[in-house]
Amino acid sequence: MMMKVIVLSPWDLALAALLIVALAGLSFHLRIGSEGALLVSAARSTAQLLLIGVVLKVLFANGHPVWVGLLASVMLVVAGREVMVRQKRRFVGWWGFGVGTLSMFVSSFAVSMLALLLVIGSEPWYAPQYAIPLLGMILGNTMNGISLGLDRLTQDAAHKRQIIESRLALGHDWRRAISDSRREAMRVGMIPIINAMSAAGIVSLPGMMTGQILAGTPPVEAVKYQILVMFLIAGGTGFGTMVAVSLAARRLFDERQRLRLDRLSPPAS
Amino acid sequence: MASLRIDQLATRHVGPIDLSIGAAECLCIQGASGSGKTLLLRAIADLDLHRGEVYLDGASCSSLPAPAWRRSVSLVVAESQWWSAEVGEHFEQGVDADWLERLGLPEAAMGWELSRCSTGERQRLALLRTLMQAPAVLLLDEPTGNLDQESTRRVEAVLAEYRLQRQAALLWVSHDAAQVKRVAQRSFTLDHGRLLENLG
Numbered sequence: 001m002m003m004k005v006i007v008l009s010p011w012d013l014a015l016a017a018l019l020i021v022a023l024a025g026l027s028f029h030l031r032i033g034s035e036g037a038l039l040v041s042a043a044r045s046t047a048q049l050l051l052i053g054v055v056l057k058v059l060f061a062n063g064h065p066v067w068v069g070l071l072a073s074v075m076l077v078v079a080g081r082e083v084m085v086r087q088k089r090r091f092v093g094w095w096g097f098g099v100g101t102l103s104m105f106v107s108s109f110a111v112s113m114l115a116l117l118l119v120i121g122s123e124p125w126y127a128p129q130y131a132i133p134l135l136g137m138i139l140g141n142t143m144n145g146i147s148l149g150l151d152r153l154t155q156d157a158a159h160k161r162q163i164i165e166s167r168l169a170l171g172h173d174w175r176r177a178i179s180d181s182r183r184e185a186m187r188v189g190m191i192p193i194i195n196a197m198s199a200a201g202i203v204s205l206p207g208m209m210t211g212q213i214l215a216g217t218p219p220v221e222a223v224k225y226q227i228l229v230m231f232l233i234a235g236g237t238g239f240g241t242m243v244a245v246s247l248a249a250r251r252l253f254d255e256r257q258r259l260r261l262d263r264l265s266p267p268a269s
Numbered sequence: 270m271a272s273l274r275i276d277q278l279a280t281r282h283v284g285p286i287d288l289s290i291g292a293a294e295c296l297c298i299q300g301a302s303g304s305g306k307t308l309l310l311r312a313i314a315d316l317d318l319h320r321g322e323v324y325l326d327g328a329s330c331s332s333l334p335a336p337a338w339r340r341s342v343s344l345v346v347a348e349s350q351w352w353s354a355e356v357g358e359h360f361e362q363g364v365d366a367d368w369l370e371r372l373g374l375p376e377a378a379m380g381w382e383l384s385r386c387s388t389g390e391r392q393r394l395a396l397l398r399t400l401m402q403a404p405a406v407l408l409l410d411e412p413t414g415n416l417d418q419e420s421t422r423r424v425e426a427v428l429a430e431y432r433l434q435r436q437a438a439l440l441w442v443s444h445d446a447a448q449v450k451r452v453a454q455r456s457f458t459l460d461h462g463r464l465l466e467n468l469g
Contacts, residue, residue, distance in 0.1 A: 166350035169314055170399065171340030180352060256315055257335040 107240030145237035149189025189241030271405030300459035343404035349395030
């Protein structure tokens with residue numbers, strides 16, 4: 001049933017790399033100024049992907065749960081850092097890293113385990129061929145949702161400080177006082193995945209499915225996996241964003257329900 | 270009956286301050302811009318970090334849940350804030366038509382869009398919004414700051430009646446010396462974080 005995979009040679013990749021070089025040359029010629037960043041990011045992605053390829057090769061050969069767990073932890077920490085640096089106004093101290101990382105851990109890991117144990121049923125359930133790519137896709141998307149949601153929440157709270165404090169002064173509890181900003185932040189965090197699901201298959205062929213088809217999987221099988229992944233991503237992103245925004249909203253108030261914007265760093269310029 | 274006692278209250282560059290306001294008493298605070306009048310009111314409403322304690326009829330602020338405290342000891346900020354599109358959506362307990370009229374506003378005001386209200390209309394509506402919750406203590410930050418003379422007198426009259434009817438305690442920040450003479454039983458000046466009584 002499986003078609004034969006057409007193996008790419010380094011020469012094939014070098015041809016594709018010419019595109020990047022040509023683009024960088026044009027950027028230099030037109031003084032757009034992106035050629036440096038373009039070349040560095042292309043080099044970075046080549047190195048990072050080659051590295052993860054080697055790591056996965058070793059991991060697939062020796063699927064000990066400790067190594068799978070270690071790689072999953074590294075992915076989580078890097079994603080948590082990414083969420084943190086994307087915030088214009090992040091929480092000071094450990095909360096800056098902790099809010100995003102904890103919510104990603106709760107949602108991405110729970111959703112991945114659910115999929116591995118109940119849907120895919122690989123043997124053993126932590127088999128790295130399934131666990132790592134799945135977690136990677138869910139984590140990457142959840143990271144986007146959470147960083148968008150958190151960024152909106154903290155900026156909105158700072159922007160609407162007077163309104164929120166007026167509501168507190170009227171005796172509203174903190175949940176009510178921040179409810180509008182919280183709802184908006186959760187909505188914003190879920191926009192990308194909702195848009196992706198709406199456009200999937202009509203406007204865009206999702207990358208995972210395209211990759212599988214190029215690698216020789218029959219389209220209908222690839223589509224089934226893509227639908228599964230979309231739903232898992234939506235669940236991970238949605239629940240993760242809700243957890244992160246709820247935690248952050250709570251953290252914006254102290255035990256006397258005062259709005260504590262001093263717990264956020266000053267806006268980065 | 271409501272009396273407020275402030276005990277060694279300190280917040281940022283203000284205080285420590287000791288002060289008592291009796292039931293049905295109106296006490297005014299004057300002071301230059303930046304002297305900390307607003308900070309003092311915010312600390313009493315427990316909206317800012319502070320040291321010291323405030324008591325309402327003997328019950329301390331820290332012994333009550335914060336929302337309950339702020340419903341009893343209500344701050345009315347200088348620049349009114351609104352979160353919904355329509356005026357009426359901010360009045361959960363409905364509105365007293367009599368007070369509305371005495372503040373110079375028609376009954377139809379509840380259906381107004383906030384974006385079409387003048388600053389003065391919004392200021393009076395915000396005051397009424399707080400009065401409808403029947404607080405025991407009112408912390409008023411220049412409640413007539415954006416009002417013309419007629420509206421100012423209306424607000425003063427409504428607040429005087431509220432004070433006597435409910436035996437409420439009022440702490441009123443005002444820039445207007447003539448207004449202080451009209452409304453206050455006692456008045457103070459806040460200067461370099463210290464509260465000095467104006468005598469005579």
